[in-house]
Amino acid sequence: MPAQSIDQLKSSFRGELIQPADAAYDSARKVYNGMIDKRPQLIARCVDVADVMAAVQFGRDNQMLTAIRGGGHNGAGLGTCDDGLVIDLSRMKGIRVDPAARTVRVEAGCVWGDVDHATHAFGMAAPCGFISTTGVAGLTLGGGIGYLTRQYGLTIDNLLSVDMVLADGSFVTANANENSDLFWAVRGGGGNFGVVTSFEFRLHPVSTVNFGPTFWPLEQAADVLRAYRRFIVDAPEYVNGFFAFLVVPPAPMFPEHLHLKKVCGIVWCCTGSAEQTEAATMPMRTLGQPLLDHVGPAPFPVVQSIFDGLFVPGLQWYWRADNFTELTDEAIARHVEHGSKLPTMLSTMHLYPLNGAAQRVGKTDTAYSFREALFAEVIVGVDPDPANAEKITTWCKEYWDALHPFSAGGAYVNFMMDEGQDRIQAAFRDNYSRLATVKKKYDPTNFFRVNQNIRPD
Numbered sequence: 500m501p502a503q504s505i506d507q508l509k510s511s512f513r514g515e516l517i518q519p520a521d522a523a524y525d526s527a528r529k530v531y532n533g534m535i536d537k538r539p540q541l542i543a544r545c546v547d548v549a550d551v552m553a554a555v556q557f558g559r560d561n562q563m564l565t566a567i568r569g570g571g572h573n574g575a576g577l578g579t580c581d582d583g584l585v586i587d588l589s590r591m592k593g594i595r596v597d598p599a600a601r602t603v604r605v606e607a608g609c610v611w612g613d614v615d616h617a618t619h620a621f622g623m624a625a626p627c628g629f630i631s632t633t634g635v636a637g638l639t640l641g642g643g644i645g646y647l648t649r650q651y652g653l654t655i656d657n658l659l660s661v662d663m664v665l666a667d668g669s670f671v672t673a674n675a676n677e678n679s680d681l682f683w684a685v686r687g688g689g690g691n692f693g694v695v696t697s698f699e700f701r702l703h704p705v706s707t708v709n710f711g712p713t714f715w716p717l718e719q720a721a722d723v724l725r726a727y728r729r730f731i732v733d734a735p736e737y738v739n740g741f742f743a744f745l746v747v748p749p750a751p752m753f754p755e756h757l758h759l760k761k762v763c764g765i766v767w768c769c770t771g772s773a774e775q776t777e778a779a780t781m782p783m784r785t786l787g788q789p790l791l792d793h794v795g796p797a798p799f800p801v802v803q804s805i806f807d808g809l810f811v812p813g814l815q816w817y818w819r820a821d822n823f824t825e826l827t828d829e830a831i832a833r834h835v836e837h838g839s840k841l842p843t844m845l846s847t848m849h850l851y852p853l854n855g856a857a858q859r860v861g862k863t864d865t866a867y868s869f870r871e872a873l874f875a876e877v878i879v880g881v882d883p884d885p886a887n888a889e890k891i892t893t894w895c896k897e898y899w900d901a902l903h904p905f906s907a908g909g910a911y912v913n914f915m916m917d918e919g920q921d922r923i924q925a926a927f928r929d930n931y932s933r934l935a936t937v938k939k940k941y942d943p944t945n946f947f948r949v950n951q952n953i954r955p956d
């Protein structure tokens with residue numbers, strides 16, 4: 500990377516350019532997953548679209564491996580790279596709510612907490628995830644599964660338009676009317692097609708929700724899972740509840756006798772009234788002998804940020820995932836076996852329901868393929884101590900191996916590690932070849948390849 504070309508970039512760049520010798524380098528290169536320790540040559544912290552165009556041009560002219568960083572949350576560390584260029588969007592935080600049109604325009608450096616804060620003031624929300632610190636960009640481009648999925652669909656089902664900088668440095672808008680092939684591809688196909696600089700989402704009237712957990716002893720886990728697989732199919736769409744194996748954190752909100760106990764549970768988030776929530780969820784919440792059941796009103800942004808203090812940046816993080824169309828008795832038995840062996844306090848397994856509005860979109864309507872799946876499973880090994888990295892990884896892989904034969908064959912791309920090309924194809928199934936065609940049109944040299952990579956046709 501010649502000093503002369505860096506000087507040239509500096510003359511047209513308004514954000515920060517951070518290199519290994521700079522004081523800010525070590526904090527700027529960090530991503531969420533503490534297992535990832537990459538050292539880029541240059542971090543271009545953009546403040547506007549012009550900066551993004553200049554950074555893409557620079558990466559191309561200097562033939563640099565180029566990563567795009569939104570919220571930096573990717574488990575596999577795909578928001579950074581070794582020896583290359585990181586186009587870091589984290590300073591692009593503009594948000595504009597249009598309350599009359601019920602839409603929001605969000606710049607690509609926002610995390611979901613930024614969006615929740617802005618839209619909550621208007622009594623609305625965009626379908627997002629389960630935690631407020633995840634980047635809007637990466638989560639959206641992979642699909643977006645969250646508390647509002649059953650009622651309002653995946654995040655991409657509420658995406659109206661994107662602005663993008665392509666590999667040739669040009670700027671385009673993609674939506675249902677303009678560059679519609681590109682708009683199809685970015686709804687699930689990840690960061691393969693260019694740098695998205697802003698997103699426009701449809702909003703929904705979501706303000707106070709009924710939130711909280713029901714926990715059961717592990718001995719009741721098989722009964723709970725058998726009841727849950729039926730319950731979630733018939734539950735009204737304003738009911739969301741994901742199943743989890745977890746260790747109860749030693750936090751004041753939980754009774755002391757449950758602290759550090761391994762349990763199974765359902766975490767509820769319902770947009771119906773308190774009465775509707777009680778009526779719809781009680782059959783599940785009164786099953787067997789729950790250890791704890793506490794569901795009550797909470798502002799949506801509070802719900803979204805409730806796990807932030809637990810899952811802080813820098814933890815060791817290894818996860819594996821798959822989609823499931825059904826949960827057989829044998830699969831449940833394996834869940835109970837491996838879920839009971841959670842290796843650390845923060846490790847967990849979640850089953851997110853995907854039915855309702857998300858299933859009403861066709862398999863080929865967006866790049867996200869698994870529209871018939873009922874659950875997204877994610878097995879997550881987490882711990883602050885790098886000495887435990889192997890322990891959490893081994894548990895996670897063994898758990899995944901045991902359940903994979905019962906899966907629909909592929910995972911949600913945003914819950915994948917670096918698992919090879921077969922797994923990427925398995926995630927997109929029949930949509931892969933169409934994605935490869937769009938990739939060839941918009942990024943024929945595979946300039947954007949630090950991602951779950953779609954190879955040009």
Ligand SMILES: Cc1cc2nc3c(=O)[nH]c(=O)nc-3n(C[C@H](O)[C@H](O)[C@H](O)COP(=O)(O)OP(=O)(O)OC[C@H]3O[C@@H](n4cnc5c(N)ncnc54)[C@H](O)[C@@H]3O)c2cc1C
Nearest residue numbers: 569570571572573577578628629634636637638644690695
């Ligand atoms: C604690 C935690 C909770 C999570 N919860 C959820 C959840 O509830 N629901 C859910 O669906 N997912 C969830 N995820 C997964 C999350 O969607 C992915 O990790 C996602 O990649 C994160 O996006 P990011 O912008 O933070 O990541 P980054 O690491 O910044 O980027 C990830 C990928 O997106 C691409 N990318 C980023 N920004 C852009 C851009 N502007 N233009 C083009 N490409 C871009 C990058 O190339 C990279 O491949 C969670 C992850 C974590 C760690």
